[in-house]
Amino acid sequence: MTTTTLAGINVELNDEGFLVDPSQWTDAMAAELARKEGIESLTERQWQVINFMRTQYLAKGTGPSVRVLGKTSGVSIKELYQLFPKGPAKTAAKIAGIPKPKGCI
């Protein structure tokens, strides 16, 4: 666990870099979290996935896996991996300030 400042707010990140308290997240924080993942500026398509992840998390208590994202977010699996080469569900969840999605598939 580390404490850091994102977009002017003191937050805690877990060992993998996920925000410990998702309610602290702001839009401005996303840009800084994205830079940590090597994404200089977020595109509209990337935002679409990030917002979808966050909406799903708030509704269901967990973010969707890559398979579910591919079926329900309106972005294909191929494009998801182009948008987030280091793992779409994992990276988008991190930027969206929600916990890492669970599940094996």
Next chain:
Amino acid sequence: MSDPIEKVSIIISKGSLEGVYPGLIMANGARAEGIEANLFFTFFGLDAILKKRQGHIKVATVGNPGLHMASVVGALPGMSALATHMMEQKMDKLDIPSIPEFVEMISDTGCGMYACQASVDLFGLKKDDFVEQVEEIITVGDFYAKAAGGEIIFT
């Protein structure tokens, strides 16, 4: 913390349902974690990428102690189909994709898919017998070259 795994090459050598899924799940899971992945199909594992066979992969009901069923029962006609049907129903409930859908999905994640040259020769197969996701038929030497710098997992 130890160094993270950055690349895996997974070999699928068995043609039963329980022989194919673990390798597919590991490859898909690797890509989801941002790990580079290759899948290499050899011997009966080729069934998972053969157009004619990939939709008909069955649970092994003979010589499979994990099923807790006497082999003589498992050898009865229709037992393998029944066990497969039951397993597929459970998988469907858990939203685990069928083998054809899973292979397509894993290919879309950017995982490389290859067939083993020796097995292709042994079974008298051609590139055209395989699903389109198979990039190449390669030798064991090519496999080691592609696997360089990563972990190798045999299933």
